[in-house]
Amino acid sequence: MKNCDEEELHEERLRRALDKMPSDENIEEMGLRFKALSESSRLKILLALSDGELCVEHITEAIGGNQSAVSHQLRILKDNRIIKCRRSGKKILYSISDWHIMTIIELSKEHLNCNE
Amino acid sequence: MKNCDEEELHEERLRRALDKMPSDENIEEMGLRFKALSESSRLKILLALSDGELCVEHITEAIGGNQSAVSHQLRILKDNRIIKCRRSGKKILYSISDWHIMTIIELSKEHLNCNE
DNA sequence: TTTTAATATGAATATGTATTCATATGATAA
DNA sequence: TTATCATATGAATACATATTCATATTAAAA
Secondary structure: OHHHHHHHHHHHHHHHHHHOOOOHHHHHHHHHHHHHOOOHHHHHHHHHHOOOOEEHHHHHHHHOOOHHHHHHHHHHHHHOOOEEEEEEOOEEEEEEOOHHHHHHHHHHHHHHHHHO | OHHHHHHHHHHHHHHHHHHOOOOHHHHHHHHHHHHHOOOHHHHHHHHHHOOOOEEHHHHHHHHOOOHHHHHHHHHHHHHOOOEEEEEEOOEEEEEEOOHHHHHHHHHHHHHHHHHO
């Protein structure tokens, strides 16, 4: 009966998919990166930094909300090595360190604007 | 003093970044998409489906865990219009509907494997 | 029509996460 | 050294999310 062929096709597909499935560890890490991009405030921070480094005050100004919340989000992005920081006088300047991530954000931005 | 120029440079940068900042609504939507990719089980489901449609039983087999958990995650992916489904006999076959998302996952997979 | 197979759903629980407030830190300026 | 400015941190709260278990749904088979 027809279902048997389909069944075999699907099993074959499943095998292929499992073969090229990344390790649990890698999948976990991919998930963590996407999670870092899953909150509006963090996305805004990254978009604000895409033209170059900014101090916390300016970042706070750019995304609205209070300074403490921004600092907490900056920490998450830094812990994920998506941004880095350096001191300059009294200010701490943050900047993008992982440009792969920015590529992904740009891609996603394009898809959103052009295709939906 | 040197800090003044830097200050102006940064204000200018901030202005430029804000100018090309997507709307809150768009940023929100980007965040939602990334959130859908932020859990290992969902990523695994999408990777498993990247070779073609599969029924829930096979998906469950592919990612481990129990059927109910998989159904819940399938629902989230479907609500986000990342996957779709159709019935075939007794089975419900799920498949990718948003190939943009798969491009993003592939990109992220490459970055993970090659550059870190 | 009744039974069975495959999947979906709801409630409960546990865990994770963002935000706020108050305060600590740490470098600089006085 | 002391005071001040910019940022970071911790605790508390409120909200979101994943997972499990038990059960509902629905199409197909008997």
